[in-house]
Structure formats: C-alpha cells, structure tokens
Amino acid sequence: MPAETDLKAVLGGWPPAVLDPAGPYSEPVTLLSWALLIGGAVVLAIVLAALGVALWGAPSLRKRLGGDKAIWIGGVAFPVVVLTVLLVWGLWLTGDLAAKAPRPGEMRVRVTGEMWWWRVSYLDKAGRPVMQDANELHVPIGETVLLELDSADVIHSFWVPRLAGKMDMIPGRRNLLRIQADQPGTYGGQCAEYCGGPHALMGFAVVAHTPESFKRWRAGRLAPRPAPPPSRGQELFLTSGCAACHTIAGTEARGLAGPDLTHVGSRRTLGAGILPNNRGTLAGWIADSQTLKPGNRMPNYKQFTAEELNALADYLAGLK
Amino acid sequence: MDDRRTGVLFALMATLLLAACEDIAVAPHEANEASITRGKAATQRLGCGACHAIPDIWPQGTTGPALTNFADRGLIAGKLPNRPGELAAYLLDPPATVPGTAMPKIPMTQQDAADIAAFLHHSDAR
Numbered sequence: 001m002p003a004e005t006d007l008k009a010v011l012g013g014w015p016p017a018v019l020d021p022a023g024p025y026s027e028p029v030t031l032l033s034w035a036l037l038i039g040g041a042v043v044l045a046i047v048l049a050a051l052g053v054a055l056w057g058a059p060s061l062r063k064r065l066g067g068d069k070a071i072w073i074g075g076v077a078f079p080v081v082v083l084t085v086l087l088v089w090g091l092w093l094t095g096d097l098a099a100k101a102p103r104p105g106e107m108r109v110r111v112t113g114e115m116w117w118w119r120v121s122y123l124d125k126a127g128r129p130v131m132q133d134a135n136e137l138h139v140p141i142g143e144t145v146l147l148e149l150d151s152a153d154v155i156h157s158f159w160v161p162r163l164a165g166k167m168d169m170i171p172g173r174r175n176l177l178r179i180q181a182d183q184p185g186t187y188g189g190q191c192a193e194y195c196g197g198p199h200a201l202m203g204f205a206v207v208a209h210t211p212e213s214f215k216r217w218r219a220g221r222l223a224p225r226p227a228p229p230p231s232r233g234q235e236l237f238l239t240s241g242c243a244a245c246h247t248i249a250g251t252e253a254r255g256l257a258g259p260d261l262t263h264v265g266s267r268r269t270l271g272a273g274i275l276p277n278n279r280g281t282l283a284g285w286i287a288d289s290q291t292l293k294p295g296n297r298m299p300n301y302k303q304f305t306a307e308e309l310n311a312l313a314d315y316l317a318g319l320k
Numbered sequence: 321m322d323d324r325r326t327g328v329l330f331a332l333m334a335t336l337l338l339a340a341c342e343d344i345a346v347a348p349h350e351a352n353e354a355s356i357t358r359g360k361a362a363t364q365r366l367g368c369g370a371c372h373a374i375p376d377i378w379p380q381g382t383t384g385p386a387l388t389n390f391a392d393r394g395l396i397a398g399k400l401p402n403r404p405g406e407l408a409a410y411l412l413d414p415p416a417t418v419p420g421t422a423m424p425k426i427p428m429t430q431q432d433a434a435d436i437a438a439f440l441h442h443s444d445a446r
C-alpha cells in the first residue's frame with residue numbers, strides 16, 4: 001500500500017476523493033460534473049475556433065461567421081437548446097437526491113453540525129434517539145440511510161463526496177439527505193460551508209459494514225454494558241471538569257457541549273477526522289488541542305503530569 | 321529505599337531490553353531511502369505530530385520536544401545515546417527504555433520503529 005493511502009485509511013478516508021462515486025446517490029452527481037466539464041470544454045473549443053476564424057480566417061469564412069444565420073444558430077438556438085436540455089436532464093438526474101420523507105422501515109440518523117465537529121444520533125423507526133456518537137457514522141451496505149441534517153450554531157454543509165452530494169445544515173431547519181454505500185469501507189467527509197476558524201479541520205467518516213457485521217456492531221452498541229471499572233483515568237476525567245462537556249454512558253459524565261465519548265476508543269479518528277486515534281494522539285489532544293486544532297471549543301489542559309495524561313488517554317482508549 | 325530498589329531494577333531491565341534490541345535491523349540511514357520514506361509515512365500514520373514539531377509532518381504539537389535536527393541531538397530523552405538501535409528501542413517502548421519518560425508507548429511494529437528512527441536521523445529532517 002502506498003504511504004498516502006495508508007494515512008488515508010487511518011483517517012477514515014480523509015481527505016475524500018471527489019470524483020470517485022461509491023453509491024447510487026453520488027453517481028448522478030459525478031456524471032453531471034463530468035458532463036458539465038466535458039461539455040464546457042467542447043463549447044470553449046468551438047468558441048476559440050470561431051475566434052480564430054474571425055481573426056485570421058479567409059475573408060469568405062469570416063463573412064459567413066458574421067452573417068445572420070451564424071448568429072441565430074450559434075448565438076441563440078445553440079445555447080437555448082443546450083441549456084434547456086442540460087437543465088431538464090440535470091433535474092431529472094438529481095431530483096431525488098434530496099429526500100422528502102423517511103420511507104417505511106428506513107434507517108434514520110440525525111447528524112447535527114457543531115462548531116467544529118458532528119453530533120451523531122441514531123434514531124428508531126419513530127424518529128426517537130436510541131444511541132449517541134460523534135464524528136463517525138456506521139451504516140450497512142446496499143441499503144439507503146436517511147440523514148436528518150441540522151445545525152446547533154451556524155450553517156455547515158454535510159459532504160461525503162463518495163456517497164452523496166452536499167447538503168447544507170441550517171439552524172432551525174431539518175434537511176433530509178439519503179446516502180448509500182455499495183461496498184464495505186470507510187468514506188471520508190468534510191464540512192463544505194465555511195463555519196469559522198477550524199472549518200477546514202471539520203472532517204467526518206462513514207464506516208460501511210456488510211449486513212452481518214453491521215448487525216453485530218449495532219447489537220454491541222445497544223447491549224447494556226457494565227459500568228467501566230473505576231480507574232485512575234476515570235477518576236481524573238470526573239474530577240478535572242471534562243464531565244461538564246462530555247458524556248460517557250454509565251458514569252456521572254453527562255455534559256453535552258462536546259462529543260459523546262462513550263465509544264471514543266473505537267473511533268477511527270480524533271478531533272473530527274484530523275488525527276489518527278491512539279493513546280498518544282489522545283494524550284496530545286487533551287494537553288494541547290488548541291495547537292492541533294486552533295480555535296476549537298475544548299480548552300488546553302497543560303496542568304496534567306505525564307502520568308495523569310497517560311492515565312486519561314488509557315482510560316479513553318479503552319472506551320470501545 | 322524501595323524507590324531506589326525499583327530504580328535499580330528498572331535500570332537492569334532497561335539494560336536487558338537494550339541488549340535484546342541490538343538485533344533490530346537498522347541499516348546505515350543515509351543508505352536506506354526506502355526506510356526513510358516508510359518512516360515518514362509511519363510518523364504521519366501514528367500521529368506523532370500530536371505532540372512533536374517534526375519537519376514536514378502535520379500537526380506540530382507542543383506537548384513533547386521539537387524533533388528538528390534530531391540527528392544532532394546528544395541524548396534521547398536525556399538518557400540514551402542517540403544511535404539508531406537505541407532510538408528504535410525507545411520508540412517501540414519509551415517507558416521501558418527510559419523509566420519515567422513522559423513519552424507514552426504507542427502501538428507500533430519493530431519495523432515502524434526502525435523506519436521512524438531512520439526518518440528522524442535523516443539529514444532532511446530539519
């Protein structure tokens with residue numbers, strides 16, 4: 001495996017490939033993009049050829065180019081026909097990319113844009129939240145998943161290029177977007193609407209499982225789990241103020257200002273898609289997140305000793 | 321007194337470990353381009369930038385010391401001679417080689433450790 005792909009793999013496919021569709025909701029977007037690009041290039045070539053004729057062509061050709069017929073055909077009929085066909089075809093192609101309502105039985109997930117991370121809430125058939133996560137979305141392959149997109153603060157845009165087009169996340173509105181992955185794998189995403197300081201560092205990962213592996217993942221997540229055994233890391237977490245902003249199910253940590261950390265140890269990335277996730281990067285993030293992701297809403301924790309930092313990192317890495 | 325005894329024990333263990341680590345194959349660095357390239361990729365993949373400023377690696381964390389011009393460094397973590405074998409051994413398990421070091425053990429293979437050592441000692445890493 002080439003080195004870059006390797007890093008991409010650890011970062012949940014981030015940065016994502018833009019013209020490499022992996023499901024039925026991104027194929028039309030890619031097709032349309034290519035059609036526009038190639039069509040535009042053809043039109044540009046025709047215009048440049050006409051310009052060449054106008055400048056250096058034989059007098060008879062130049063006369064024809066300036067004639068009424070050429071103007072009517074090239075200047076009026078051609079653009080009207082081409083643009084109309086493009087409009088109709090484009091609407092037909094992309095019309096049902098934005099979903100209008102959930103289909104019966106369809107998997108539903110609410111994804112909320114936050115400055116500068118993603119709150120992920122898996123819903124039951126009735127639309128009630130059943131499990132919480134952040135910065136990562138798990139889906140089964142070969143099946144549509146309805147995303148309910150909203151925002152907690154400013155406008156963000158949800159974009160997982162290999163699985164769907166962009167969809168804005170607007171405060172006070174709920175936009176619906178369908179995605180579907182055809183092959184297992186991780187698919188990177190990126191906020192696509194400038195939302196302040198670390199906007200460029202607001203990545204996302206979609207993990208697509210085979211149906212069996214998804215069932216196992218889901219059962220594992222829904223199963224009641226024993227409270228994690230008390231540890232030095234847990235004690236530090238609960239007494240250092242972390243719990244004011246973070247939730248860890250089964251503990252007193254119920255804060256909502258930051259990402260849910262109940263399963264942080266099993267995430268592909270840290271800091272919303274920007275860092276690989278291991279006990280080293282966990283410790284580095286806790287001590288120094290403001291250097292790694294300048295302006296993000298978690299303060300630096302420079303007061304910990306190395307021993308404390310490592311204990312915290314071990315505790316969090318163990319939260320699978 | 322107990323502290324001193326554990327200290328001696330650690331030193332002994334470290335010596336043993338170091339002795340065991342003599343075997344890690346680290347080719348003369350400047351000679352092994354492939355190892356350096358792999359080392360850079362591994363440094364990125366493992367997120368060492370979360371704590372260190374390393375040339376050409378993002379991000380540039382400040383929790384640990386900057387690793388610029390690392391080939392010119394005298395001692396690793398103020399304790400070990402800065403030679404390829406010692407560096408690879410330190411990277412593979414810092415607390416076991418330098419007891420009390422702040423650098424955490426980060427899961428990696430022996431190959432990763434040897435490659436990263438080659439990358440950090442490489443003259444372009446400045």
Ligand SMILES: [Cu+2]
Pocket residue numbers: 156157191192193194195196199200202
């Ligand atoms: Cu943004």
